[in-house]
Amino acid sequence: MLVEPHAPPRVTTVPRSPLAVRGYWTRQLPLLALLALVTRVPSFARPLWNPDEGYLAVQARILAAGGHLYGDVVDRKPPLLPWLYEAVFAVAGSGSLTAVRLLAVLAQLTTAVLLASLARRHWGDDAGRTAGVLCLLVSVGLNPEDAQAATFEVFMLPCTAAAMWCADRGRWAAAGTAVACAFLVKQTGAAVLLPVLWLCGPRRGPLLAVAAGTVLPVLGAALVTDPAGFLFWTVTGSSAYASFAGSELHVLGRALANAAILAVACAGLLPPVVRALRTRRTGAAETWGWLWLWLTGAAVAVVAGFHFFGHYYLQLVPPLALTATAALQTLPPRSSRTAVLTSACCCAVFLAWGLLAPRPELDHVRRLAAVTDRRTAPGDRVLFWGMHPESYWFADRAPASRFLTAGLLTNYSGGRDGPRVGERYAVAGSWRTFRTETASRPPALVVDDSRGAPYGPDRIPALRRWLAARYERVGEVDGAVLYARSG
Structure with a gap:
C-alpha cells in the first residue's frame, strides 16, 4: 500500500551499537x-x-x-x-x-x-x-x-x-x-x-x-x-x-x-x-x-x-x-x-x-588553439565564433566578449538544426553588448568555427557586415576560417 500524502515515512530500524x-x-x-x-x-x-x-x-x-x-x-x-x-x-x-x-x-x-x-x-x-x-x-x-x-x-x-x-x-x-x-x-x-x-x-x-x-x-x-x-x-x-x-x-x-x-x-x-x-x-x-x-x-x-x-x-x-x-x-x-x-x-x-573512443572535435579544437597561439601575443584578445569555448582555455587567450559561444547570440546553443537560429532569437540585448565590447577591445584574431552550421556569417548579417568592415581572411584550419584585423 502507499503512504498517505504528506505523511512522514515510518522507518523500522534495528538498534545498532556505535561500534557496529x-x-x-x-x-x-x-x-x-x-x-x-x-x-x-x-x-x-x-x-x-x-x-x-x-x-x-x-x-x-x-x-x-x-x-x-x-x-x-x-x-x-x-x-x-x-x-x-x-x-x-x-x-x-x-x-x-x-x-x-x-x-x-x-x-x-x-x-x-x-x-x-x-x-x-x-x-x-x-x-x-x-x-x-x-x-x-x-x-x-x-x-x-x-x-x-x-x-x-x-x-x-x-x-x-x-x-x-x-x-x-x-x-x-x-x-x-x-x-x-x-x-x-x-x-x-x-x-x-x-x-x-x-x-x-x-x-x-x-x-x-x-x-x-x-x-x-x-x-x-x-x-x-x-x-x-x-x-x-x-x-x-x-x-x-x-x-x-x-x-x-x-x-x-x-x-x-x-x-x-x-x-x-x-x-x-x-x-x-x-x-x-x-x-x-x-x-x-x-x-x-x-x-x-x-x-x-x-x-x-x-x-x-x-x-x-x-x-x-x-x-x-x-x-x-x-x-x-x-x-x-x-x-x-x-x-x-x-x-x-x-x-x-x-x-x-x-x-x-x-x-x-576517439574524440575528433577535441583534436580539432586543440589544432585551432595551437594556430591561435602562434598568430597572437599572450595579451591579445581573440574571438572564437563557434560552440567550443574550450578553445580560449587551450589557446590561453582572453575572449573579446562576455559571450563565450555563438549560441547566446544566435540561440544555436540548444543544439538546434536551423529553423530558430539567428539574430532575432539571441538573448535580449546581446548584440548591442557584443558591438560595444568588440568596438572597445577589438579582437586581434577572429576564428569562424561554424563550418557550415546555421550560425555561420552567411546566415548572420550583423556578423558578416562586421567582419567585412574590419577584418580580412588570413587562413583556414580544418574548415574553420581565420580573420585578422585589416591594415
Missing part, C-alpha cells in the same frame, strides 16, 4: 571509494571532455582575473560551479582539470554514500551496500562526454541526495539548504524540493525551516553577484532556449537515443523497478510515496528545456538506484546479486567506451 555502525562504514567506505575512482578513470584520460567543462574553465579564469559573473562573463547557469572551478584553479592552477576531476570522484562517492545510508536506514545493511554500488555502476552509463565530464549534474547530485537524507531524518533547515545548493549548481536541482516537501507535510515549523534553508542561500548568491543579472541569466532570460519549437525531430531523436543508452546501463535495475511499478509493493511500502516523487521530479527535470542532452539524464540515477534497491527487497537475494552483476558488466562496457 563504525564497523559497517569501515567496510563499506573503502569499497565505495575504490568503485567511485574506478568508474571515473576515463575522465582522467583526456584533458577535456565537453564544451561545458571548457566554458567553466574559461569562466573561472575570467573570475580569477577580477571579472564578475553575469557581467564580464555570462551563462545560463547559477554561480556555484564557476566559483568551485575558480577556487580549485586558485589552489591547483588553471592549466589542468585534474583537481576538478578528483572533486568529481568525491561528488560521486558522496552521492553513493548518502544513498547507501538512506537504503540502510529503511531496509537494512545489505540494501545500503546495494544502493551505493548500483548508483556508482550506473552513473557512467551514458556517452562518456556526458558521464565523465566534471560538470553540473555530477556536482548537483550529492546536493539532491543530501536534501533527501536530511529530510528523511527531519533536519528541515539542512534539507532546504541542500535544495538551495542543488539549485545553485543547476536550476533543475530544485526538483528535489518536491519529495522534501512530501516528507515535511503540512506542519508549519518544518515548512518554515525548509523555506528559510532554501531561500536564504539563493538570495545570498544573488546579492554577491548581481541580483538583476542573476535573475535574468538563471530564470527569465532563457525563453527562446527553453523551447521545443523549430527542431522537433532533431530533439526527439536525441531524447530517444540518450534514453536508450541509459536503459542499457540500467539493464540490471529496470526489471525490479518495472515490477514495482506494476505491483506498487515493496518491502518498505511506507517510504514509497517520496521515492516515486523523487524519481518523477528527476524525470521532469530531464524534460525541462526540451533539449535532452545526455548529461541531463544523470539526475535520474540516484532515485533509480534507490527505487531498484527498494524493489529488490521483495525478491530473492539472488536478484540483488544479479542486478549488481548485470550493472557491473554494463559499466565495464561504458568504461571501455570512454577509454577507447
Whole structure:
C-alpha cells in the first residue's frame, strides 16, 4: 500500500551499537571509494571532455582575473560551479582539470554514500551496500562526454541526495539548504524540493525551516553577484532556449537515443523497478510515496528545456538506484546479486567506451588553439565564433566578449538544426553588448568555427557586415576560417 500524502515515512530500524555502525562504514567506505575512482578513470584520460567543462574553465579564469559573473562573463547557469572551478584553479592552477576531476570522484562517492545510508536506514545493511554500488555502476552509463565530464549534474547530485537524507531524518533547515545548493549548481536541482516537501507535510515549523534553508542561500548568491543579472541569466532570460519549437525531430531523436543508452546501463535495475511499478509493493511500502516523487521530479527535470542532452539524464540515477534497491527487497537475494552483476558488466562496457573512443572535435579544437597561439601575443584578445569555448582555455587567450559561444547570440546553443537560429532569437540585448565590447577591445584574431552550421556569417548579417568592415581572411584550419584585423 502507499503512504498517505504528506505523511512522514515510518522507518523500522534495528538498534545498532556505535561500534557496529563504525564497523559497517569501515567496510563499506573503502569499497565505495575504490568503485567511485574506478568508474571515473576515463575522465582522467583526456584533458577535456565537453564544451561545458571548457566554458567553466574559461569562466573561472575570467573570475580569477577580477571579472564578475553575469557581467564580464555570462551563462545560463547559477554561480556555484564557476566559483568551485575558480577556487580549485586558485589552489591547483588553471592549466589542468585534474583537481576538478578528483572533486568529481568525491561528488560521486558522496552521492553513493548518502544513498547507501538512506537504503540502510529503511531496509537494512545489505540494501545500503546495494544502493551505493548500483548508483556508482550506473552513473557512467551514458556517452562518456556526458558521464565523465566534471560538470553540473555530477556536482548537483550529492546536493539532491543530501536534501533527501536530511529530510528523511527531519533536519528541515539542512534539507532546504541542500535544495538551495542543488539549485545553485543547476536550476533543475530544485526538483528535489518536491519529495522534501512530501516528507515535511503540512506542519508549519518544518515548512518554515525548509523555506528559510532554501531561500536564504539563493538570495545570498544573488546579492554577491548581481541580483538583476542573476535573475535574468538563471530564470527569465532563457525563453527562446527553453523551447521545443523549430527542431522537433532533431530533439526527439536525441531524447530517444540518450534514453536508450541509459536503459542499457540500467539493464540490471529496470526489471525490479518495472515490477514495482506494476505491483506498487515493496518491502518498505511506507517510504514509497517520496521515492516515486523523487524519481518523477528527476524525470521532469530531464524534460525541462526540451533539449535532452545526455548529461541531463544523470539526475535520474540516484532515485533509480534507490527505487531498484527498494524493489529488490521483495525478491530473492539472488536478484540483488544479479542486478549488481548485470550493472557491473554494463559499466565495464561504458568504461571501455570512454577509454577507447576517439574524440575528433577535441583534436580539432586543440589544432585551432595551437594556430591561435602562434598568430597572437599572450595579451591579445581573440574571438572564437563557434560552440567550443574550450578553445580560449587551450589557446590561453582572453575572449573579446562576455559571450563565450555563438549560441547566446544566435540561440544555436540548444543544439538546434536551423529553423530558430539567428539574430532575432539571441538573448535580449546581446548584440548591442557584443558591438560595444568588440568596438572597445577589438579582437586581434577572429576564428569562424561554424563550418557550415546555421550560425555561420552567411546566415548572420550583423556578423558578416562586421567582419567585412574590419577584418580580412588570413587562413583556414580544418574548415574553420581565420580573420585578422585589416591594415
